[in-house]
Amino acid sequence: MLCMKGLLNKDYDIAIVGAGMVGLTIANLFRNTSLHIALIDRNESLLTLPAIKEKSPRFDPRVSALSMASRNILEELGVWSNIMDERLCGYLNMRVWDADGTGEINFSASDLNQVELGTIVENSVLIKALTNALIGGSNIDFLFPHSVVELIETNDNVELKMATDICIKAKLVIAADGSNSKIRELAGFSVKEWDYDHHAIVTTVETREAHQKIALQRFIETGPLAFLPLLTDAEDKEQNYCSIVWSVIPERAEELMELDDKEFCEELNSSIEFSRGNIQDCEKRYCFPLKQRHALEYVKGKIVLAGDAAHSIHPLAGQGVNLGLLDARALASEINLGLGAGRKISDPIVLNRYQRKRKGHNLSMMWLMEGFKHLFAEQSLPVRWLRNIGMNGVDNFPIAKNYLARRAMGLDA
Numbered sequence: 001m002l003c004m005k006g007l008l009n010k011d012y013d014i015a016i017v018g019a020g021m022v023g024l025t026i027a028n029l030f031r032n033t034s035l036h037i038a039l040i041d042r043n044e045s046l047l048t049l050p051a052i053k054e055k056s057p058r059f060d061p062r063v064s065a066l067s068m069a070s071r072n073i074l075e076e077l078g079v080w081s082n083i084m085d086e087r088l089c090g091y092l093n094m095r096v097w098d099a100d101g102t103g104e105i106n107f108s109a110s111d112l113n114q115v116e117l118g119t120i121v122e123n124s125v126l127i128k129a130l131t132n133a134l135i136g137g138s139n140i141d142f143l144f145p146h147s148v149v150e151l152i153e154t155n156d157n158v159e160l161k162m163a164t165d166i167c168i169k170a171k172l173v174i175a176a177d178g179s180n181s182k183i184r185e186l187a188g189f190s191v192k193e194w195d196y197d198h199h200a201i202v203t204t205v206e207t208r209e210a211h212q213k214i215a216l217q218r219f220i221e222t223g224p225l226a227f228l229p230l231l232t233d234a235e236d237k238e239q240n241y242c243s244i245v246w247s248v249i250p251e252r253a254e255e256l257m258e259l260d261d262k263e264f265c266e267e268l269n270s271s272i273e274f275s276r277g278n279i280q281d282c283e284k285r286y287c288f289p290l291k292q293r294h295a296l297e298y299v300k301g302k303i304v305l306a307g308d309a310a311h312s313i314h315p316l317a318g319q320g321v322n323l324g325l326l327d328a329r330a331l332a333s334e335i336n337l338g339l340g341a342g343r344k345i346s347d348p349i350v351l352n353r354y355q356r357k358r359k360g361h362n363l364s365m366m367w368l369m370e371g372f373k374h375l376f377a378e379q380s381l382p383v384r385w386l387r388n389i390g391m392n393g394v395d396n397f398p399i400a401k402n403y404l405a406r407r408a409m410g411l412d413a
């Protein structure tokens with residue numbers, strides 16, 4: 001029994017471990033219900049993030065391209081208006097092209113009868129909006145900063161012990177603690193994992209030409225390079241900031257990280273074929289090794305995985321958090337349905353329904369990304385030739401193009 005020696009020894013219906021974008025969304029889906037919830041994160045700064053406007057025009061180096069499906073979830077939660085009050089950029093078009101040939105696809109929101117293809121939101125803006133929506137709610141305790149270090153499942157509960165010696169009990173634990181999930185490890189979930197052999201470099205750049213709300217993605221032999229448009233505020237006429245995600249093989253990442261800002265901007269300029277005129281300046285660069293991970297099961301006893309704790313995916317199509325928000329909605333909806341039908345919160349029937357709803361969808365997206373990564377890394381002439389023909393074929397075949405776009409937007413999820 002962990003909680004015999006622990007300090008707090010409080011009982012909850014649900015403990016959500018991880019207050020990232022997914023954990024916070026789950027907490028919001030249970031906001032103001034009769035369920036008593038502990039939201040645990042090892043990071044304290046979530047409650048004290050400054051309003052973005054105070055630090056404008058500097059952007060968070062971590063941004064997410066949110067799909068329409070994610071936007072719908074955040075609108076239902078009443079969080080979207082808070083994000084709009086801060087800062088976001090809806091993108092209207094996306095140009096994807098192959099560095100090795102003439103293959104190109106252009107996606108456009110108007111072709112799909114949509115207002116936009118998606119929205120670029122700084123991660124800190126989304127986290128702040130989700131956190132603010134929870135503050136003042138009566139049923140959620142914020143346990144920050146607490147890092148879960150031990151876990152024991154008993155007949156009725158799961159006991160969680162923090163590094164600070166605090167201990168709590170919960171009828172259900174939701175692990176939303178990211179791709180290196182401690183809960184997943186402590187509970188002994190099996191994971192299939194492999195290295196993408198790619199590192200992602202992220203930073204914000206200032207360009208000479210306006211981005212006109214067009215996202216760019218160029219597939220280069222060493223990995224894809226994405227330019228995601230940003231707006232300093234809703235009135236931004238210059239439109240000359242973009243967030244970049246440059247996925248490259250580790251040796252190339254090392255070279256790029258060692259360059260000074262001027263040299264890095266020059267490399268970036270030629271790698272994006274000067275599509276933004278000139279890159280004037282860049283902020284500090286960050287580098288993340290990329291791994292694909294997928295838990296073989298999302299449910300084990302009274303513990304359930306969501307978001308990156310269940311699956312982490314190459315950022316080339318910007319799907320990670322979008323899949324996580326769909327997990328959040330499916331999990332909350334199954335739990336609510338189960339409780340409505342008189343079932344226990346950790347009833348395996350309820351939790352397995354969630355797994356069935358999400359696992360296949362997540363896996364299919366992961367395989368699609370894996371396929372893209374290999375397809376564009378392939379240098380043999382026949383594959384390059386077919387790839388270029390394929391891209392141009394899709395570009396001229398609206399049904400196929402719209403299918404791909406609708407999938408990325410989460411409209412068919």
Ligand SMILES: Cc1cc2nc3c(=O)[nH]c(=O)nc-3n(C[C@H](O)[C@H](O)[C@H](O)COP(=O)(O)OP(=O)(O)OC[C@H]3O[C@@H](n4cnc5c(N)ncnc54)[C@H](O)[C@@H]3O)c2cc1C
Pocket residue numbers: 017018019020021022023040041042043063064065066146147148149176177178179181182183200201202245288306307308309315317318319320321322323324
């Ligand atoms: C370069 C890059 C670009 C990306 N771009 C996009 C994009 O455009 N669109 C998109 O949809 N996705 C994108 N992703 C993926 C996206 O960032 C992730 O899918 C998303 O952050 C996962 O959210 P999460 O809440 O599941 O996990 P995380 O964001 O990792 O949050 C986990 C939380 O758990 C906490 N935690 C961890 N361990 C413990 C512990 N033991 N105890 C307590 N708390 C703990 C952490 O402090 C953290 O707050 C990108 C990823 C990368 C690397």
